[in-house]
Amino acid sequence: MSTPPKYPKTSLNTVKRIANRGKYDYSTIHSLLNSSPIIHVSFNDPHSPFPITLPMIGCTGNFEDQDADPNTSAQDVYVHGYVSSRLMKLGSSSKSSEHGKGEGEQEEGFPLSISTAEIQGLVLALSPNHHSLNYTSTLIMGYATPVTRESEKLYAMQRITNNLLPGRWENSRQPPLASEMSSTSILRVRVVSASAKVRTGGPSEDRVDLGNDELRRRVWTGVVPTWRVWGEAVKAEECQVVGEEQEKGIEAWRVGENMRGRGSAFRAAVEGDGGEKE
Amino acid sequence: MSTPPKYPKTSLNTVKRIANRGKYDYSTIHSLLNSSPIIHVSFNDPHSPFPITLPMIGCTGNFEDQDADPNTSAQDVYVHGYVSSRLMKLGSSSKSSEHGKGEGEQEEGFPLSISTAEIQGLVLALSPNHHSLNYTSTLIMGYATPVTRESEKLYAMQRITNNLLPGRWENSRQPPLASEMSSTSILRVRVVSASAKVRTGGPSEDRVDLGNDELRRRVWTGVVPTWRVWGEAVKAEECQVVGEEQEKGIEAWRVGENMRGRGSAFRAAVEGDGGEKE
Structure with a gap:
């Protein structure tokens, strides 16, 4: 028995623009989600034409198989946050009765989307139109229900806390x-579909521009790499902690994250992404 | 004659959870949007219950009054990106005929939401439940139409490019x-409503925890500040630029941005936000 390592490509998740940047494997999507300290959660209010998008925290999990590796196994997403129960009732009655029954079953819950985007570089080309960003992004779609079992809620709270800072x-x-x-x-999101998109590399230029030596001598081109940096921790006034073990742990974590972020951004600046660019 | 400096609070944009973090003034909302290198654009496909949220680039602008200060004046949002024209037609016919006519007029365009979120610190409290993030976020709702006038498109392209890197x-x-x-x-979004949310300061603790001296000696509490850092620019292989002026300009810009980000994150770590926290 093997769980599929990818989300199936369907009309819901297929990356249409610059399709070679699309990624569908569990490993890429789950690790991008879990490395985003903040996630964007989008849902609809039936009384407004505008989707609501709120910043929340969350990560993947599998309460039934807690040792399953998120890189290779199906996961739910646990979101710490509140969506009005009025909206959740309206949403599930008006929407999921019409949609999402592809597998012959009635989906339960409130449809929402989770997205992340992190930039890794500003890509400066000869012409403004070929400027770009190196970035990673995800879009995960699923049905959310509030977690009510105490054991599952505890599991999700622990995972979300430790996903922000290991061991916290x-x-x-x-x-x-x-x-x-x-x-x-806590909301548990049963994932229906998901995709990621990754852009790496230097500028892709217009052929005519590349043949223009005057232009190439005049305009600086390349990548300015960027990443999230964590600064020295600022102790709370009320903190009376004895011993330096925890502070050293936080320091080691932030230094490691800073090196990882820097390394990833510089690698992205010089890597090709194997295809079409803009 | 004075333009209002704030977006009116309505049912669309009023921040409900921890209401004292809500901001409605043009200055906060427009400057947060314009300082986000990537923005999240959310819209609906009538054939799916899940909002689609894509990373794009964009900034505020006012083509009719190009010298207007975004901190004090009404602005459109220009978004560089593509939304399927099939969706835009479906969206405007199915949604804006029912909604968004509060001011007695038929809204034109495709309803979408733009959101940003940047974190400025990981807030570590005595108990996991009081952990938090320092962050800024925005949610801007409006009707999008493709820009077709060449002069307006040029204006928007120039603004979006220079918003990423001044003078580029x-x-x-x-x-x-x-x-x-x-x-x-390029999409022009006529803004209907908007809000921002800002969390600053150290942990807010449970009163019982604060009275527990053993706990306060055991658990490190405080803030780990975080910001976006820009690394040394990586020149493209094809670049043949003569002179260092442009590279020095990019270097000065990134060093300035790094200082600004660091300063803002450390200030957020020690500032109060004047009210209820979590």
Whole structure:
């Protein structure tokens, strides 16, 4: 028995513009999601024509098979955040009765999309039209339901906390109080479809521009790499911590993340992406 | 005559959760949008229950009053990107006939939302439930139409290019070729409503936790500030530029942006945000 390593390409998720940048494998999509400290969650209010998009935190998980590797196995997405229960009821009644029944079953929950985008470089070309960004992005679509089982909620809270900073759950005060359990909203998103898009490399130029020596001597071209950097931690006034172990752990984590981000952005600047560019 | 400095608070844009973090003034919203190298554009496909959210580039502008200050005046948003014309037709016929006619007029265009989110710090509290992020986010809703007038398209292309890197339009090959003008899609979004949300400061703790001296000696609390950093520019292989003026300009820009980002993240770490936190 093997779980499929990719999301099937369907009309929902197929990357149409510059199709060679599209990625569908679990590993790329799940790791991009899990490395985004903030995710964009989009959903509809039936009383407005405009999608609502809110920043939230979240990560992948599989409550039924907690040791499953997110790089190779199907995952749900757990989102820490609140969507009005009024909207969730309206959404599921008006939308999922019409759509999403491709596999012959009635989907449960509220349709939403999760997106991430991180830029890795500003790509400067000879002409403005060939300017671009190196970036990674994901779009994950699924049906959300509030997590009500206490054991699953605890699992999701622990994963989301440790996804922000490894080991933080164990290093802070837990288990949560009963009041914290009831005031915390966690959504479980059953993923229906997903894709990622990745652009790397230097500028792709117009052929005529490349043949114009005057232009090539006049206009600087290349990539300005960019990444997220984490600065020295600022201790809270109320903090009375004894010993340096935790602070050293945070320091090691941020230095590692900074090196990883820098390395990834510089690699993206010099790599080709194997095809069509803009 | 004065243009209003804020977006009116309506049911569309009022920040409901932790309302004191909501901002409605042009200055905050427009400057957050214009300082985001990538923006998330969300819209609906009538054949799918899931909003589509794509990363694009864009910035504010006002073609009719090009010298108007975005901090104090109404602005459109120009988005460089492509939304299928099939979707745009479906969207405007199925949605704007029902909605968005609050001011007694038929809205033209395709309803979409633009969102940004940047994090400025990981906020580490005594208990996982009080962990948070310092962040800025925006949500801008409006009706999009493709820009067809050549003069307006040129204006938007110049603004979007220079918003990514000041002066870049003038330093690269322009005007665009006729083929570039026709292959470039620019959307103008007439803004209907908008809001921003800003979280700053250190952790907000549970009162019982704060009274627990053992806990305060055990758990490190505070903020790990974070910002976007720009690395040393990587010259393209094809680049034959003579002189260092442009490279020095890019270097000065990135060093300035890095200082600005760092300063802003550290200020956010120690500032209060004047109210309720989580």
